[in-house]
Amino acid sequence: MADNYTVIARRYRPTTFEEVVGQEHIATTLQNAIRDNRVGHAYIFTGSRGVGKTSMARIFARALNCEKGPTPEPCGACEICRASIEGTDPDIVEIDAASHNSVDDIRQLREGIRYAPLRARFKVYILDEAHRVTASAFDAFLKTLEEPPPHVKFIFATTEPGKLPETIHSRCQRFDFRRVTTADVVKRLRQICQRESAQADDAALAMVARAGRGSMRDAQSLLDQAIAFSGGTLTAERVQELVGTLPREALLEIFDRVRARELGPVLRALDASVSGGRDPADFMDDLVEHARALMLLRAAGRDAGLVDEAPDTLERLVAQAESYSVDELAGAVSLLSDVKRRLRDASDPRIVAEVALVKLTRLADLATIEDLVRRLEGAGGGVRPAARQAAAP
Ligand SMILES: [Zn+2]
Structure with missing residues (x-):
């Protein structure tokens, strides 16, 4: 340089x-x-x-x-x-x-x-x-x-x-001033790439924009590093190596596996990330962000405009969100963000993260149990309150 x-x-x-x-x-x-x-x-x-x-x-x-x-x-x-x-x-x-x-x-x-x-x-x-x-x-x-x-x-x-x-x-x-939307950041990054004669695919630019978290300046600084790091040709893989955030593709895959309760691939994704030198807390960060997007889409619908993504990605997120219930997603967000907080000062963060992933794949079961309890309570509705009254002093 x-x-x-x-x-x-x-x-x-x-x-x-x-x-x-x-x-x-x-x-x-x-x-x-x-x-x-x-x-x-x-x-x-x-x-x-x-x-x-x-x-x-x-x-x-x-x-x-x-x-x-x-x-x-x-x-x-x-x-x-x-x-x-x-x-x-x-x-x-x-x-x-x-x-x-x-x-x-x-x-x-x-x-x-x-x-x-x-x-x-x-x-x-x-x-x-x-x-x-x-x-x-x-x-x-x-x-x-x-x-x-x-x-x-x-x-x-x-x-x-x-x-x-x-x-x-x-x-x-x-x-x-508003946070800049991912779409607007991507648009600007693409213009800059053209003027810098750098090649970049859409997924790579979307990752850079997402990593900037609403800051045009941060996204541009990352783009600068990414161009230097990749010798002028930006791909999602290269950007991932640089910024560390999981590509949306990988997150969609992980949450499909969670849905299918396939623990193996989910744990392997964590392993790959940690082996690549990333902190388990950062991995958890990406998962929280993805789960939150799903929850918002499931609860409020895409037209609420709460999730800032390119239209085709948004469509896939909506489809994935619909494979979960709102309760499951809310449970996932609270589980993951809770774990994320604890990870920062855990003595062995990797183990804490693994336990969290096990629980995550079982969330659906837990939700079912909750549902079961609720139904049982509903069925015994006439008896329960009386029993509680009787127990009161
Ligand atoms: Zn002038």
Whole structure:
């Protein structure tokens, strides 16, 4: 890899509102605010990591300051736009609150705020990880937020809005960023692969996207590693070696075997995973996630939109979900997630995992027993309550 290699996540960072994947609701609202001249002075951008908060903040700042603006479509070509894209614009101040959160830091910030922007219309302050600002530092901030100079805009980006003081919330407009769907991530990864001249099959990209768990940035970092690791041709097998998550195909197979109560293949899948250097807890993680998807599909149906998968995969998941009862799946999820928790500090996690798999293949039996008990209770319904009453003191 060359010294000047720039990671994919940075090279393919969105530079226009349209390019921020999965956050159209926010892009449109911000663009409308600019168009209608109703831009507020302080915003909170919340959402999990890697969903586009900081990118959106930068694009918004550019839209406000573009030489042809304020405009819903920053030109990307003027001096201010270009400096902003390169991260060198003096009027767009990005502060990582994780490391600059003291009262002194905020005091310095307040000093800077008093001065007019150097060349643009606005000074835009983007505070990343804003929840890391200390309470006393926030206090120092409040005065500024109450009477902000007209040339200043604030954007607080945070993964934990609950940790921002109420006094900050009440002075800001809040935008909630969504997790990016697997389909949207896959679409973007495919574009990137094309531009990088990398070959990738659909299953491989779906695995990378799934491993990113709703974070575009994490998925792109993984893609970067996967391309380097596989020499430019990504297959599901290679990606699995890298990220470790079981392919959906393997999970479908495991749950078919569970359904058929064939313990052998299920235990062998665990063995293969552990032999490959994976933690049994990670294996259990994949199983929990799969069982949960089945449970949601079985309980709420595919139209509820609770499971985020490509249509053909979704169809197979629905078919598998229907081979189980809701009770069985709920039982599987609670069994597996319970075991997953205990695995983290078990002295021999592999044995704990094996016992869990044995129980998993017997869940159907347990459900049958429950059913039997319920039916017996139902049959003796007239007798039981009386017996209980008699037993009471
Ligand atoms: Zn411009």
